Amino acid sequence: MPETTPELIAAVGDRLTPTDRRIAEAVLSEPTLLAFGTVSDLADHVGTSRPSIMRFANKLGFGGYSDLQSHVRRGLSQRLSRPSDRIRDHGGVGSNVQVALEGAIGGVVEAAGGERLGVLAEPLVSAQDIWIVSGETSQAGAHALASGLTMVRPGVHFVEEHSMGRDLGSAGSEDAAVVFDFFRYRRHSVRTARTLARLGVSIVAITDGPLSPLASLTDRWCALTVPAIGPFDSSVPAVAMAELLVAEVARQLHDEATERIDRTEDLWAATGTYLV
Amino acid sequence: MPETTPELIAAVGDRLTPTDRRIAEAVLSEPTLLAFGTVSDLADHVGTSRPSIMRFANKLGFGGYSDLQSHVRRGLSQRLSRPSDRIRDHGGVGSNVQVALEGAIGGVVEAAGGERLGVLAEPLVSAQDIWIVSGETSQAGAHALASGLTMVRPGVHFVEEHSMGRDLGSAGSEDAAVVFDFFRYRRHSVRTARTLARLGVSIVAITDGPLSPLASLTDRWCALTVPAIGPFDSSVPAVAMAELLVAEVARQLHDEATERIDRTEDLWAATGTYLV
DNA sequence: AACTACCTGTAACTAGATGTACACCGGAAC
DNA sequence: GTTCCGGTGTACATCTAGTTACAGGTAGTT
Numbered sequence: 126m127p128e129t130t131p132e133l134i135a136a137v138g139d140r141l142t143p144t145d146r147r148i149a150e151a152v153l154s155e156p157t158l159l160a161f162g163t164v165s166d167l168a169d170h171v172g173t174s175r176p177s178i179m180r181f182a183n184k185l186g187f188g189g190y191s192d193l194q195s196h197v198r199r200g201l202s203q204r205l206s207r208p209s210d211r212i213r214d215h216g217g218v219g220s221n222v223q224v225a226l227e228g229a230i231g232g233v234v235e236a237a238g239g240e241r242l243g244v245l246a247e248p249l250v251s252a253q254d255i256w257i258v259s260g261e262t263s264q265a266g267a268h269a270l271a272s273g274l275t276m277v278r279p280g281v282h283f284v285e286e287h288s289m290g291r292d293l294g295s296a297g298s299e300d301a302a303v304v305f306d307f308f309r310y311r312r313h314s315v316r317t318a319r320t321l322a323r324l325g326v327s328i329v330a331i332t333d334g335p336l337s338p339l340a341s342l343t344d345r346w347c348a349l350t351v352p353a354i355g356p357f358d359s360s361v362p363a364v365a366m367a368e369l370l371v372a373e374v375a376r377q378l379h380d381e382a383t384e385r386i387d388r389t390e391d392l393w394a395a396t397g398t399y400l401v
Numbered sequence: 402m403p404e405t406t407p408e409l410i411a412a413v414g415d416r417l418t419p420t421d422r423r424i425a426e427a428v429l430s431e432p433t434l435l436a437f438g439t440v441s442d443l444a445d446h447v448g449t450s451r452p453s454i455m456r457f458a459n460k461l462g463f464g465g466y467s468d469l470q471s472h473v474r475r476g477l478s479q480r481l482s483r484p485s486d487r488i489r490d491h492g493g494v495g496s497n498v499q500v501a502l503e504g505a506i507g508g509v510v511e512a513a514g515g516e517r518l519g520v521l522a523e524p525l526v527s528a529q530d531i532w533i534v535s536g537e538t539s540q541a542g543a544h545a546l547a548s549g550l551t552m553v554r555p556g557v558h559f560v561e562e563h564s565m566g567r568d569l570g571s572a573g574s575e576d577a578a579v580v581f582d583f584f585r586y587r588r589h590s591v592r593t594a595r596t597l598a599r600l601g602v603s604i605v606a607i608t609d610g611p612l613s614p615l616a617s618l619t620d621r622w623c624a625l626t627v628p629a630i631g632p633f634d635s636s637v638p639a640v641a642m643a644e645l646l647v648a649e650v651a652r653q654l655h656d657e658a659t660e661r662i663d664r665t666e667d668l669w670a671a672t673g674t675y676l677v
Numbered sequence: 678a679a680c681t682a683c684c685t686g687t688a689a690c691t692a693g694a695t696g697t698a699c700a701c702c703g704g705a706a707c
Numbered sequence: 708g709t710t711c712c713g714g715t716g717t718a719c720a721t722c723t724a725g726t727t728a729c730a731g732g733t734a735g736t737t
Contacts, residue, residue: 202433223510234499265545309675340411355648372631399585
């Protein structure tokens, strides 16, 4: 039994009338026509009548146009499902920690793909000061970001819950903030993010999906999938994303960043911080 | 102007009613529902009525469901017509990073494999107090361990460099210490670890190989491979190992840990720490 | 305790979809 | 020349889609 559209057409290719053939060419060159279009759309596009489309569907072995369309859509659904989902489908879900973590890493890379990483990092390059806010399962990510960013640029501040008021006194529209938080969003981090947004600070949100309260604050957000390790949520994705952000900022600030790193290295050497 | 479905939803995420939210979750987890499905399909799938779907579409800024569906279909058509772009996306940004991180995860799982995780975690189960020490690239791991262990047992202390003397005053042979450090071992962490070892504290070392100065202090050590992300070393392996340790301790302390977690949850609920 | 505002679902309407019956047209065979 | 037949378009019936109007219920407020 043939599956894809070209296979279906090829199977009856020798029994097609001229009009059938024009229809076939159209659906082959524009796959979405069959998936999305109505009988009328197709007929207009090909320059024929609706019943011809019907007969075409019948000739391919379907009871009607609806059946043909359903078949095509099922095929597309598989292609459209995201790679990470496919991994999840194949591997056992939570049983294997390695599969879960590698899936999460894949999700991070996907979320940072294309131009996305640059978009997320942009405010961190140009901002005067940077404020970092985090919830519970994301603290490790926030720490990694704070420590990494401090290595490549000045003005990085970690906003502690107890000293929030004092810390944010000087925040303004020249600044940027990175907010980490995931499901069971911590009230404090969301409130802080809202406050910062109201002050005109550019918000970069690392969170778990578009339904997150953080995602509605800014266009610069990304969604990570958070696997569970034992009873707790993993902070591995948050940390990985933080490190990607640091790497991107370092890349863009290249000269300034290397100078700053060198200075830090000199300081470490002078104070004998490291053994080697 | 937002383009993709998640972006559309995020833009109005804070103005969604409970039913809207269920709809959003459905269309996010099953992207083809919006592209292919009818209003009735969606309503049935979510367990709501057709008008609610309509209001959802309106809230997203469309005149009706048809407009929303057209928008989604346009987006999908682009993805379908240019598969080469998607390949480039996955290859360009992070295939190297992805391979490196997944390799590191594999190393962590291997290092914790067999009985090894139990051996490493054993002192953390029975110790009276736990001291956590870390170097530079491992701080995120140390933080993750400290925060996770605190959730499942008492007496967990993060040893800060500046307050080391005071912190360690009460350390003794009933205690355990987890030391994170990797190449270019930080003088402070190594010295602290030696001091603790001399006090009779059981040392658990998370480091990078048998040649590490930490590995010579104890039999309970494990070696992780640390990949580079941009100019810096990744703390992802350290974080992953920390989380495995927490999970193992939680498993062994099952009753005590659940009780403690419950108490913490109650406290969070009472103080309204979380949004949900 | 009453009120208000806002979700939410039921029911009705309209438009456009699919599918079918039928008529037309061209060419080939008797 | 007439007849048959596959291919095609027209017209119609039916059904389901999207949409809108309205009423019931609920939560929060005064």
